[in-house]
Every structure is written in C-alpha cells, then in structure tokens.
Amino acid sequence: MMETQALHLLKAEGKEQRTGYISVASGKGGVGKTLITINMGRIISKNSGKVLIVDGDLGLSNVHIMLGITPPKNLYHYFVGEVPLEEVVVPIEENLAFISSGSGVKELVNLPASQLRNLIYRLQEYAETNYQWVLFDTPPGIHSDTTALVSSSHFPIIITTPEPTAIADAYGLIKVLNQEEKVKEFYLIVNKVQNQEEGLRVFESIRIVCEKFTSAEVKYLGSIKYNPKMIRSIVNQNPFEEGFTKELTNALLRLPLNIKPQATSFWERLISKLRRGS
Numbered sequence: 001m002m003e004t005q006a007l008h009l010l011k012a013e014g015k016e017q018r019t020g021y022i023s024v025a026s027g028k029g030g031v032g033k034t035l036i037t038i039n040m041g042r043i044i045s046k047n048s049g050k051v052l053i054v055d056g057d058l059g060l061s062n063v064h065i066m067l068g069i070t071p072p073k074n075l076y077h078y079f080v081g082e083v084p085l086e087e088v089v090v091p092i093e094e095n096l097a098f099i100s101s102g103s104g105v106k107e108l109v110n111l112p113a114s115q116l117r118n119l120i121y122r123l124q125e126y127a128e129t130n131y132q133w134v135l136f137d138t139p140p141g142i143h144s145d146t147t148a149l150v151s152s153s154h155f156p157i158i159i160t161t162p163e164p165t166a167i168a169d170a171y172g173l174i175k176v177l178n179q180e181e182k183v184k185e186f187y188l189i190v191n192k193v194q195n196q197e198e199g200l201r202v203f204e205s206i207r208i209v210c211e212k213f214t215s216a217e218v219k220y221l222g223s224i225k226y227n228p229k230m231i232r233s234i235v236n237q238n239p240f241e242e243g244f245t246k247e248l249t250n251a252l253l254r255l256p257l258n259i260k261p262q263a264t265s266f267w268e269r270l271i272s273k274l275r276r277g278s
Helices: 033-045 063-067 075-079 113-130 144-152 164-181 196-213 228-235 242-252 266-277
Strands: 020-026 051-055 089-093 096-099 133-137 155-160 185-193 217-225
Touching: 020 033, 020 144, 020 164, 033 051, 033 063, 033 089, 033 096, 033 133, 033 155, 033 242, 051 063, 051 113, 063 096, 075 113, 113 266, 144 164, 144 266, 155 164, 164 185, 164 196, 185 196, 196 217, 217 242
Parallel strands: 020 133, 020 155, 051 096, 051 133, 155 185, 185 217
Antiparallel strands: 089 096
C-alpha cells in the first residue's frame, strides 16, 4: 500500500501556487532513471496535484515504451504543425500525463536554438497553466540538453547504482553541473542496492569526492533495493510495483518540497543556457 503522507507543493506565501520542476538525471544509462521518473510522477500525482512527465531525450524517447503506450502523436507532430500541443499530451492515469518526443526522430535531435526556444516557450505556457509539477526524464551523461534541464530545475535528482562506472559517471555529471553550470545542490538516489548500508556507502563515496573537488552539496534521499520482480514488470510494460513504490515514496518524503521556488523561473534559466550555447 502506497504511503499517504503528503508531499507539500511549492508555495509562495499569499501568492498563486507556482509550477515546480524536477529533473531526473544519471551519468550513464541503465541505472533505472526512466523507471524512477515514471514512478516518481505517479507518487507525486497522488499527493500533490497534477503532474506532467516530459521525455527530455528529444527524438529518442522511451518513457512510452516502458508504459506500454504508443502515443498517436508526439512532439515532432507538434513541431511540424500537424497538431496542437494539447494533442501530444498522453494521459497515464488521473492527474498524471506525459509527453513523448518520439523515437528515432532525427529532426528533433539537433533542433536549431531558435526553434528549440519556441518549443520551450509553448511548453512553459501549457505546463504552468495545467500542472503543479513537471518532471523531466533527461538523456544520460553530460549531453547539453541534460545540463540545461538539470541546472534549470528546482530539484536536480541524480540516479546511480553501486556499479563503479555508474558511481564515477554520477560524480562526473555532478562535477560538470557544478563547475560549468554553477549548480550547488543535488539530491541522490542509489538504485539496485543489496541493502540500505550499501546505498549509504555509495552516497558517502560520492559526497566525499564532491566535497574534496567541487563546491557541490549532495543530499541523500535514499536507496532502492534490487528487485527481480521489477524485471518481469518492465518486460510486461508495467513499471509499477508495490515494494519499489514504497521505497521511492520514502525517498521523496525527504525532499524539501514546501520551499519557495527560486525567483528566476525554470524556463528563463533554460532559455538563457540555450542562448549561451547557440
């Protein structure tokens, strides 16, 4: 049974509630990032209002594959003017929806900066009119799209596993974001652990090296045990499993979701970074 403790929304005292942005990133693929993003969206949608998941891997989307859904339209169809953005949004369940960027759509992989900005402005307008939370499932590694999305979010969440290469790549991603994008605060989830002690050891190894070589502050949300049942669930395109949901819920309860958003909006920061790189 999913825990029912409330996840508080980002609110400004006496002001209209603002949309919060969470990015889920990893240094390498295969660590469970997309699975965690989908489950995170579901948990938040059951506690804290409407959630939109956006597959940030433009042209190489896989959120829909894990959900077992074939969207009739994706961001490419919106981009070429075939449909309005509303028709690209696919409902998963009550208060939870996602936008697919399509698979194998090369036109979206290398969008010119001006067209990407127009797309972002429209996403901003739609998201902030309809959703309390937007979650970005970002491309693995230090891709420019990943660093822009993560550094623009209220809550940058890094996923790793105990595998040495995953730990090294998670540190590498944090280091790049800290030194090049000036991100100071990160939140870590360690997936596929044998026990809680292993998760803590992984966190400590990353925290120590970050403290020594960067100005990043890494906060530990928790770990999720390796669960063979999840493999069968993923194969069956059902990414939800009770034990996984419970552990991830416990991790999310450690996020300070009742803080006020930064003065500069997610979209303003993202546009600024994209403009700088163009």
